[in-house]
Amino acid sequence: MTALLEIRGLRGGYGQVEVLRGVDLTVQAGETVALLGSNGAGKSTLNNVVCGIYPAWGGTVQFDGRDLSRAHYREVVKAGLIQVPEGRKVFPNLTVLENLELGSFTRARERRAANLDKVFAIFPRLKER
Ligand SMILES: Nc1ncnc2c1ncn2[C@@H]1O[C@H](COP(=O)(O)OP(=O)(O)O)[C@@H](O)[C@H]1O
Ligand SMILES: [Mg+2]
Structure with missing residues (x-):
């Protein structure tokens, strides 16, 4: 393999x-x-x-x-090899939603809505914000 x-x-x-x-x-x-x-x-x-x-x-x-x-x-x-930043290294000038959307910027655009649903199910606080 x-x-x-x-x-x-x-x-x-x-x-x-x-x-x-x-x-x-x-x-x-x-x-x-x-x-x-x-x-x-x-x-x-x-x-x-x-x-x-x-x-x-x-x-x-x-x-x-x-x-x-x-x-x-x-x-x-x-190519799909990405870093997920640790701790609080998000983009402070972007909204919560914009920060999440960055993860699907290049490749997963068509799966964005479904992936956001998945994230919000795991972290309901993010949906509130
Ligand atoms: N931007 C940099 N310029 C010069 N030396 C660096 C830089 N970043 C890290 N180092 C040095 O490279 C070595 C490895 O650091 P790093 O990869 O940050 O270690 P770790 O993530 O395992 O704590 C250390 O000796 C560190 O001082
Ligand atoms: Mg380190």
């Missing part, structure tokens, strides 16, 4: 500092993978290099049969 996400030998960092020194990671479709590590270990850097926010210095990223190793983050999002 081809993995949904296949990271091989990924390298990256900041200036002279190499943070990712050959990271290998495989995620199968339907699988949940948690990345654990102490503060400063490189979890966010890995996330951001995989998503094209910072450039990869080496190695490969394959997602859903596509090579995203050097892709711009716009292409990464279009």
Whole structure:
């Protein structure tokens, strides 16, 4: 079976500092993978290099049969590989609904209404707001 996400030998960092020194990671479709590590270990850097926010210095990223190793983050999002921001990192100038709609901006527009219903069933407070 081809993995949904296949990271091989990924390298990256900041200036002279190499943070990712050959990271290998495989995620199968339907699988949940948690990345654990102490503060400063490189979890966010890995996330951001995989998503094209910072450039990869080496190695490969394959997602859903596509090579995203050097892709711009716009292409990464279009391919369906997205980050869900932690904590309160929403867009404060947008409404609750607009923040939710962003999740279907590129790919899931036709499923938007159904997906919103699902979200509101899980988080009724969001519907109120
Ligand atoms: N924008 C940045 N510029 C320079 N160094 C950074 C930057 N972001 C993170 N680092 C450094 O990269 C290393 C990994 O950080 P990070 O990926 O944020 O770790 P984690 O998310 O696991 O806590 C740390 O040494 C951190 O200080
Ligand atoms: Mg982090």
